[in-house]
Amino acid sequence: MPRVELLAPAGDLDKLQLALLYGADAVYLGGEQFGLRAPAGTFSLPLLRQALELAHGCGRKLYLTLNAYLHAGEMAQLDAYLESLRPLTLDAYIVSDPGVLSRVRAIDPQREIHLSTQANTLNGPACEFWRTQGVARVNLGRELSLADLRLIRSQTTVELEAFVHGALCVAYSGRCLLSSALTGRSANAGACAQPCRWNYAVVEETRPGRYFPIEEDARGTYLFNSEDLCRLDALPQLLASGIDSCKIEGRMKTLYYVAAVTRVYRAAIDAWCADPIGYVADPQWRAELDKVSHRPYISDLPAGSAAVHREDSRYRQSHDFLAIVRAVAADGRVLVEGRNRFAADEQVEVIGPAMRTLPWPLSGAEDEAGQPCQLIQPNARVWLRPPAPLQVGDLLRRERPVDAGWRLADGAGKKLSPQ
Structure with missing residues (x-):
């Protein structure tokens, strides 16, 4: 083929x-x-x-x-x-x-x-x-x-x-005018504020200032x-x-x-x-x-449908993106750059090209000056010793606990919605 x-x-x-x-x-x-x-x-x-x-x-x-x-x-x-x-x-x-x-x-x-x-x-x-x-x-x-x-x-x-x-x-x-109407940022000029992702309620005209969720849910609804x-x-x-x-x-x-x-x-x-x-x-x-x-x-849209809307449109995410491998030393150590905060003794997972996936129980980290560190912050660079050879561009992630509370957007540090 x-x-x-x-x-x-x-x-x-x-x-x-x-x-x-x-x-x-x-x-x-x-x-x-x-x-x-x-x-x-x-x-x-x-x-x-x-x-x-x-x-x-x-x-x-x-x-x-x-x-x-x-x-x-x-x-x-x-x-x-x-x-x-x-x-x-x-x-x-x-x-x-x-x-x-x-x-x-x-x-x-x-x-x-x-x-x-x-x-x-x-x-x-x-x-x-x-x-x-x-x-x-x-x-x-x-x-x-x-x-x-x-x-x-x-x-x-x-x-x-x-x-x-x-x-x-x-x-x-x-081809949406919602962003332009609500924020002055035109989607058709490349500046969409994505108001369709915002949380909305309804107001009955004789009750100004009182907001009612469209669904029986403490989160309200994402109408659009x-x-x-x-x-x-x-x-x-x-x-x-x-x-x-x-x-x-x-x-x-x-x-x-x-x-x-x-x-x-x-x-x-x-x-x-x-x-x-x-x-x-x-x-x-x-x-x-x-x-x-x-x-x-x-996976598919009904013929003639412009979009598909559902009552539950919360973001789902089972894993947090932690770091990216930026360099590999001659002795096998890897220099990683943090994207989310993580500890130097956590259980993480590495992913790479061609569906390569590797479990990794971390066992210590050193900063670029060679000093031990226990907590890796976003944007920090630290040296780690992997259990198997890694490559530049490999990514580290960890499974998120079920009761993680706020959901984070792929390590971007932005709160999206409560569990």
Whole structure:
């Protein structure tokens, strides 16, 4: 079977390196202008050159997002930005605005163009239309079911890309005005404040100031929230439909998310491509995805559904991301950089590329000056002695106790919701 591309997010240079290390065939990232994830790390021109060297150095591809919808006064700024990008060997631009597409074709006509999910492409004739406009690949709307994808594949010859994992949106492929209305930050200009994740209540008009939870629950409700997409269980059907690229959502997610999710889909896609008839999913793959912060998973959407909402949309996460291996000494010791606080005598687990997993009972740590330390803080660097050889880019995590109280977002230190 031909190799199906695995496309992973790269919110910054660190995440890009891990995405490549953990098996991505291509990465997508945003420059300093006109991307749709402004709060995520963005890449200046020098950083883009460095990212290209990393990606192309290991035979992978790099796509740049230019998928914001522009206002009339921004077109001259776009033209200048495209001129500055022309010397770079980017593998494709990801666009959604037809005006942006037309300017790319005028200024940089040799550049490959991919259509963003933000364009809400939901049928075969639409894909064919975009192909006639010079689009090489269409990232289909996240609102599509597996049956929809199969039908579209039969109706177009353009390359097709579909999301396999990550957040869904309350609005059609992110075309949402909620953030702009509540905060002044436009989702369609890359500054979404994600108010669909906030907790809401209702007010009866004759009782101003009294807030009633919509559900009988002490937490209130997340009225606009949706489930997360996880198409691991449906991967054979998705790949058999003829999809060319499987995309992981999450440029604003953590290092741990990028590594853990990418390595699972790398293993699953490789197994299916090697033997579609005899393919059997490894139970470890789904168990690994459950160890990453996520809302309840859904593997497919009903045809015609814009998003799926559930009463219980709390984040789940069974493990905490603790540290990343930054260096390996000649004597086997590893220098790790903390992401969450942990003790030097804890039971942890190491994960690495190719689904490599190793239990590790820690037995002491030394700081960079060689002094013993018992508690490792976020961003601190300490030397540890592992029970087996490790590699730069390996990650340390620990299982979270059932009564952990507040849930932390993948080591980001942000309180999300109570247990």
